[in-house]
Each structure stands twice: as C-alpha cells, then as structure tokens.
Amino acid sequence: MVAKGSAAKARAGTTVENVEVARIFRELADLLEIQGANPFRLRAYRNAARSIEELPESVDAIARSDPDRLCELPGIGKNLAGKIVEIVTSGTLAALREVSRELPRGLTTLMGVRGLGAKRARALYDGLGIHTLKQLERAARAGRIRDLAGFGEKTEQHILQELAARSPGEQRVLRSVAAQYGETYLTYLRALPGVLQAEIAGSYRRCRETVGDLDILASVKPRTPLVGHFVGYPEVEEVMAQGPTKASVRLRGGVQVDLRVLDQESYGAGLYYFTGSKAHNIAVRRIGQKLGLKVNEYGVFRGKRRIAGRTEADVFRVVGLPWIPPELREDRGEIDAARTGMLPRLVELGDIRGDVQMHTTASDGRNTLEEMVEAVRTLGYEYLAITDHSPALRMVQGLDRDGFRAQMKHIERLNARLRHVTILRAGEIDILAHGALDLDDETLAEMDLVVVSIHSGFDLPEPKQTERVLRALDHRSVDILGHPTGRILNRRSPIALDLERVLRAAAERGIMLEVNAQPDRLDLDDVSVRAAIEVGVRLVISSDAHAAAELRFMRWGVDQARRGWARKEDIANTLPFREFRKLLHARR
Ligand code: DGT
Ligand code: CA
Ligand code: CA
Ligand code: ZN
Numbered sequence: 001m002v003a004k005g006s007a008a009k010a011r012a013g014t015t016v017e018n019v020e021v022a023r024i025f026r027e028l029a030d031l032l033e034i035q036g037a038n039p040f041r042l043r044a045y046r047n048a049a050r051s052i053e054e055l056p057e058s059v060d061a062i063a064r065s066d067p068d069r070l071c072e073l074p075g076i077g078k079n080l081a082g083k084i085v086e087i088v089t090s091g092t093l094a095a096l097r098e099v100s101r102e103l104p105r106g107l108t109t110l111m112g113v114r115g116l117g118a119k120r121a122r123a124l125y126d127g128l129g130i131h132t133l134k135q136l137e138r139a140a141r142a143g144r145i146r147d148l149a150g151f152g153e154k155t156e157q158h159i160l161q162e163l164a165a166r167s168p169g170e171q172r173v174l175r176s177v178a179a180q181y182g183e184t185y186l187t188y189l190r191a192l193p194g195v196l197q198a199e200i201a202g203s204y205r206r207c208r209e210t211v212g213d214l215d216i217l218a219s220v221k222p223r224t225p226l227v228g229h230f231v232g233y234p235e236v237e238e239v240m241a242q243g244p245t246k247a248s249v250r251l252r253g254g255v256q257v258d259l260r261v262l263d264q265e266s267y268g269a270g271l272y273y274f275t276g277s278k279a280h281n282i283a284v285r286r287i288g289q290k291l292g293l294k295v296n297e298y299g300v301f302r303g304k305r306r307i308a309g310r311t312e313a314d315v316f317r318v319v320g321l322p323w324i325p326p327e328l329r330e331d332r333g334e335i336d337a338a339r340t341g342m343l344p345r346l347v348e349l350g351d352i353r354g355d356v357q358m359h360t361t362a363s364d365g366r367n368t369l370e371e372m373v374e375a376v377r378t379l380g381y382e383y384l385a386i387t388d389h390s391p392a393l394r395m396v397q398g399l400d401r402d403g404f405r406a407q408m409k410h411i412e413r414l415n416a417r418l419r420h421v422t423i424l425r426a427g428e429i430d431i432l433a434h435g436a437l438d439l440d441d442e443t444l445a446e447m448d449l450v451v452v453s454i455h456s457g458f459d460l461p462e463p464k465q466t467e468r469v470l471r472a473l474d475h476r477s478v479d480i481l482g483h484p485t486g487r488i489l490n491r492r493s494p495i496a497l498d499l500e501r502v503l504r505a506a507a508e509r510g511i512m513l514e515v516n517a518q519p520d521r522l523d524l525d526d527v528s529v530r531a532a533i534e535v536g537v538r539l540v541i542s543s544d545a546h547a548a549a550e551l552r553f554m555r556w557g558v559d560q561a562r563r564g565w566a567r568k569e570d571i572a573n574t575l576p577f578r579e580f581r582k583l584l585h586a587r588r
Pocket of ligand 4: 428453482483
C-alpha cells in the first residue's frame with residue numbers, strides 16, 4: 001500500500017472521469033446496502049453518483065480548481081464533496097476500502113442478478129461463502145442454494161436462467177461510458193505534435209449499444225512517438241501489448257483500448273478495416289477479389305500497386321460502392337443496397353423536433369416541470385410531452401387521477417403564455433398484470449398523448465406477456481408503447497414478447513413504438529427498429545429524461561435508430577408540431 005502523500009503525487013496530472021467517481025459511489029452504496037446500512041445514506045450516494053454522471057463538466061476539474069463549488073452540485077453536500085476530493089487526489093476512497101475489508105467487493109455483482117437483491121446476496125455469502133458469479137453458478141448447479149432459508153428450487157432455477165442469459169465472458173461496456181473514456185483519450189492523443197489524424201473505429205464507430213473494446217486509429221508524421229505517448233496515458237492501468245505501430249492497454253475502470261498507427265497513405269483503408277464489422281469486411285473483400293483487387297488494412301491493391309487507401313471514400317469507390325455509413329456495416333444487406341442505390345438516408349439528431357417522454361419531480365424526475373420546459377427550449381425543440389408515472393409505480397410515487405388532472409391544468413396555463421414551445425399533457429401509464437391500464441379511461445381520453453409501458457411482471461412466459469401487451473394496445477387512448485422490451489443492458493434481459501405480433505397490432509392501430517434513448521435501455525434494439533419500419537410502424541425516439549441534463553441522451557437513441565436503418569420519415573418526432581399533433585388526433 002502506497003502512503004497517501006506519494007499516491008497523491010503519483011496521480012498529479014491524471015484526471016478521474018465522472019463515470020469513475022460515480023462507479024465508486026455506487027459500489028460503496030451497494031456494499032453498504034448489503035451491510036444493512038441506513039437507506040438514506042445509500043440514497044445519498046446513489047443520487048450523488050447519478051448527478052455526477054449527468055454533469056456536463058468534469059468533477060475532477062472542479063475539485064482541483066474550486067472544491068467549494070462541489071457543494072453547489074445537485075445532491076452533493078459537504079461530506080460527499082470531501083469524498084470527491086479524496087477520490088480525485090488519491091484515486092480511491094477510504095470508506096470503500098473499509099467496507100470491503102468486511103465484505104468482498106464481488107458481492108455487488110451478485111446484487112445485479114435479477115431476483116437477488118442486497119439481502120439475498122448477503123445470505124448467499126453468509127450461508128455458503130458465495131461472492132462471485134462463478135461460485136453462484138456452481139452452487140446453483142449443485143443444488144446447494146435451495147436449502148438456504150428464503151431460497152428454493154425455483155429461485156435456483158431462476159438464477160441459472162439469469163446467468164445463462166448474460167453474455168459469456170466479460171461484460172461489454174455501455175456506449176455512453178465508452179464515449180467518456182474514448183473521447184478524452186483521443187483528445188490526449190491528438191495533442192501530441194506529429195499526429196495527423198486520430199479516430200475511434202470498431203464497434204464504437206458503428207454505434208453499437210455496447211462495445212467490447214475501443215479501437216483507435218491514427219496516422220502520424222514519420223518518427224512520431226505515438227505508441228509511447230499512448231501507453232504513457234496516466235489512466236492506463238496495464239499495458240497488455242506494445243509494438244512499433246500498435247499497442248493494447250487496459251484503463252482504470254476496466255475499459256480496454258487498442259491502438260493502430262498507420263501512415264497517411266493507409267489511414268482510410270485502416271479506418272475502414274478496423275471499423276468493421278468483420279462480416280462486412282469479408283463481404284467487401286470478396287467483391288474486391290472479383291474485380292481482381294486485394295483489400296486489406298493498408299489499402300486496396302491491384303497486384304503490387306496501391307490504388308486506394310488515403311480515405312475511406314476512395315476504398316469504397318474502387319470496389320464500385322458509394323460510402324456506407326458505419327452504423328450499417330453489419331453485412332445485413334447494406335452492400336446490396338449500396339450497389340443498387342437503395343441505401344437509406346439515415347435520421348440525424350438535428351432532425352428531432354420534440355421529445356415525448358420525460359419525468360418531473362411530480363414522479364421520479366429530479367427537475368420541475370418548468371425546469372424541464374426551459375431545458376427543452378434551450379435545445380431548440382418545438383414540443384415536449386410531460387410523461388410522469390401512474391400510481392402503480394409505488395416506489396416512485398406516480399400521479400393518480402387527481403394528480404394528473406391538476407398537472408394538465410397547470411400545463412394549460414403554461415402553454416397559454418409560452419412561445420416557441422408547446423407542452424403536451426401526457427403520462428407514462430403502467431400496463432398492469434393482465435393488460436389493463438393504470439388510469440381511468442376518462443382521464444386518459446383527456447390527455448394529448450399516452451405512453452404505456454411495463455414496469456413489473458417482467459418474467460411472464462411469452463404467450464401471456466404478448467397477450468398482456470396486445471390488450472394494452474387495444475385501448476383507444478394509447479399512442480406510444482414505451483421501452484417495449486423492458487431490458488436494461490448488462491442487467492435485465494428483455495421480456496419474452498412475440499414482437500412480430502405486437503408490431504402488426506401497432507401498425508394496424510397506428511400506435512407508435514418508442515426507441516428509448518436512455519443509454520442503458522436503448523429499447524427497441526437495432527434489429528427490432530428495422531423490423532418495425534418494415535411492418536410500417538411509426539417510431540418515436542425519446543430521451544425518457546429523469547433530469548434536465550438527460551434530455552441530451554437523445555443522441556444515443558438517434559444512433560440506435562440509425563443502426564436500425566431509420567430515416568427521418570420513420571421517426572414521428574421529427575415532424576413539426578402541427579403535423580405531429582395531427583398524427584395524434586388522427587388516432588382518436
Ligand atoms: P467489439 O470490440 O467486440 O465491440 O467489436 P469490434 O467490431 O470493435 O471488434 P474488434 O475490436 O475485435 O475488431 C475491430 C475491427 O477490426 C472489427 O470490427 C473488424 C476488424 N477485424 C478484426 N479482426 C478481423 C478479421 O479477422 N478479419 C477482418 N476482415 N476484419 C477484422
Ligand atoms: Ca472493438
Ligand atoms: Ca479491438
Ligand atoms: Zn418507464
């Protein structure tokens with residue numbers, strides 16, 4: 001263990017990402033919860049984690065330049081401000097080390113298995129010494145868990161199912177998290193004199209919802225020591241490989257990053273090759289072969305002569321294709337579409353004119369209605385829907401009939417004096433156990449827009465779950481099905497749903513499906529977006545913001561929709577307000 005003073009010195013000049021600070025607070029809260037600590041303390045850490053993640057500026061920078069200002073951040077008091085300073089200067093937190101002396105840190109990963117909370121994680125540890133997912137799986141297979149008090153054979157089966165549903169091997173990193181690590185790294189790399197170009201390729205550039213690792217491509221002037229600069233990045237925890245033109249590292253926080261350095265003549269070909277996907281690359285290489293060309297990461301070659309390589313567009317051109325957006329490069333028909341001039345013109349963030357799902361302090365949002373409206377106006381949208389929760393979501397205290405009615409009145413008064421932006425009176429209404437809606441028909445009929453979604457009963461078998469959703473869609477007032485599969489990336493699998501039937505029903509009734517832009521939801525996924533469009537279902541992309549800062553999540557949803565081949569005309573909230581409203585009226 002390094003003494004505190006020298007650790008602080010060793011870290012001078014490094015910066016701690018917001019996501020890293022948030023992760024430490026979350027881990028501490030999880031461990032404290034397992035210990036049975038006071039719920040208010042847990043909530044304080046978790047609220048702080050969220051608020052730090054959403055912060056558009058670096059807490060590290062604030063802690064170093066003006067630590068007093070930390071207390072002004074939402075959810076941060078004096079005590080937490082001190083802890084942030086501690087993390088920034090020492091890289092760790094004494095409180096976390098203390099708790100983890102009593103409880104193995106792995107226990108927090110058990111808590112993430114659906115059906116196991118803090119209490120059960122604790123019971124598994126106390127009763128069977130389990131603190132890793134591997135041990136959990138082994139014990140479940142051996143039938144040892146069913147004998148623990150409060151567990152049974154059914155729980156054991158559930159645990160096995162949940163573990164099987166997780167991707168094998170290491171967890172992939174959310175795109176939004178990878179973005180924070182990747183973009184700062186990129187800025188650092190570009191600052192080295194002699195670096196001509198640097199970009200992140202791989203699945204990140206293809207906008208996949210999660211990434212396995214980041215792949216950075218760079219071109220440099222001769223003799224630029226970029227590999228040395230790359231492995232010298234202060235956030236690097238381990239250098240896994242290093243050669244003259246490439247290296248692989250793991251950053252603190254676990255993200256893995258590959259670097260490839262090329263000369264300028266090859267940069268476009270390298271960018272193309274390392275953007276992938278592999279399946280797409282192989283298909284294009286085959287086209288090249290038919291033309292007598294060799295396509296690799298250094299260029300496109302006829303015999304020994306390089307005929308393209310400097311830019312990506314050149315590479316496409318010599319194999320007879322127009323440039324294909326990275327989001328489409330999955331060998332899912334994009335090459336044929338490119339060849340026949342049928343590539344879609346993909347929707348863009350700038351096309352979005354309104355955001356139709358967000359929460360306020362009336363349910364589980366952290367900003368008031370007025371604050372949300374003001375933030376939406378700053379983004380330049382024309383309209384927004386306030387969609388607070390209905391009563392069934394007791395945890396967050398949704399609005400009841402009277403609550404919604406009062407809110408609608410309030411919105412009418414606001415609309416009367418607002419310019420440039422219109423508020424839709426709306427709600428996110430729970431779909432109850434058998435498909436009934438969690439609000440009376442009369443109030444629903446008065447709303448401008450109704451989103452319905454599932455927040456409970458995730459485990460129903462497919463026929464029952466599908467019937468439940470179809471019944472909800474039968475309701476005359478429903479406009480949008482929110483986060484249709486209920487999945488949370490890396491944490492909760494999608495509900496069992498016959499999506500084809502749901503899509504057909506939605507198309508018949510003119511009900512829209514949501515692409516929820518929360519970076520850990522991104523629900524619908526890319527393949528389902530495309531299926532929906534093919535069936536003729538209209539989509540909306542919504543931030544589902546629970547704070548003003550989260551309105552910016554819209555970009556993740558737009559990326560996801562682009563991966564699903566969505567054009568502007570497939571996304572209803574690209575319509576100007578009048579037309580969007582017409583669309584809602586047409587259904588009533
Ligand atoms: P990831 O990291 O799992 O999220 O996915 P990618 O697509 O970033 O995959 P990665 O990091 O293994 O490799 C980056 C790109 O390099 C990949 O998308 C295509 C290219 N690539 C890697 N291996 C091969 C290969 O064996 N053949 C071809 N044609 N391309 C490859
Ligand atoms: Ca990668
Ligand atoms: Ca890689
Ligand atoms: Zn929801």
